[in-house]
Amino acid sequence: MCFYLITYRQYNCGHQLPFRRHYLDCNRTVCKISVRHKREVHDCANECDQVMLADQHLVMERCLTDCDPCRGITTPTVVEGLNGSHSTDESSDSGDSEGESEGDD
Numbered sequence: 001m002c003f004y005l006i007t008y009r010q011y012n013c014g015h016q017l018p019f020r021r022h023y024l025d026c027n028r029t030v031c032k033i034s035v036r037h038k039r040e041v042h043d044c045a046n047e048c049d050q051v052m053l054a055d056q057h058l059v060m061e062r063c064l065t066d067c068d069p070c071r072g073i074t075t076p077t078v079v080e081g082l083n084g085s086h087s088t089d090e091s092s093d094s095g096d097s098e099g100e101s102e103g104d105d
């Protein structure tokens with residue numbers, strides 16, 4: 001089954017902050033979500049996995065410093081666009097709908 005692997009950084013203060021999100025494709029033909037999902041006619045509902053696995057969380061790195069909030073630094077969401085490298089396409093998810101604020105004059 002396909003899933004997202006979310007890697008964390010563990011900081012000296014003990015906090016774990018999300019660092020990156022990887023999309024892992026199981027590459028199976030019997031997975032509806034996979035890019036390898038078979039194209040020929042088949043009983044998909046019965047033969048194939050229909051859903052993604054829940055997000056997997058993994059601590060990949062350890063920092064010898066405290067995390068930013070503990071150091072009094074506030075940064076606006078760190079996760080996205082770290083090195084500008086766009087791996088795979090991010091289809092679906094992350095509904096960024098702007099304009100939620102209601103301006104009452």
Ligand SMILES: [Zn+2]
Pocket residue numbers: 001002003025026027028031032033034049
């Ligand atoms: Zn899969």
Ligand SMILES: [Zn+2]
Pocket residue numbers: 030031032037038042043044045047048
């Ligand atoms: Zn299928």
Ligand SMILES: [Zn+2]
Pocket residue numbers: 011013014015066067068069070
């Ligand atoms: Zn901290």
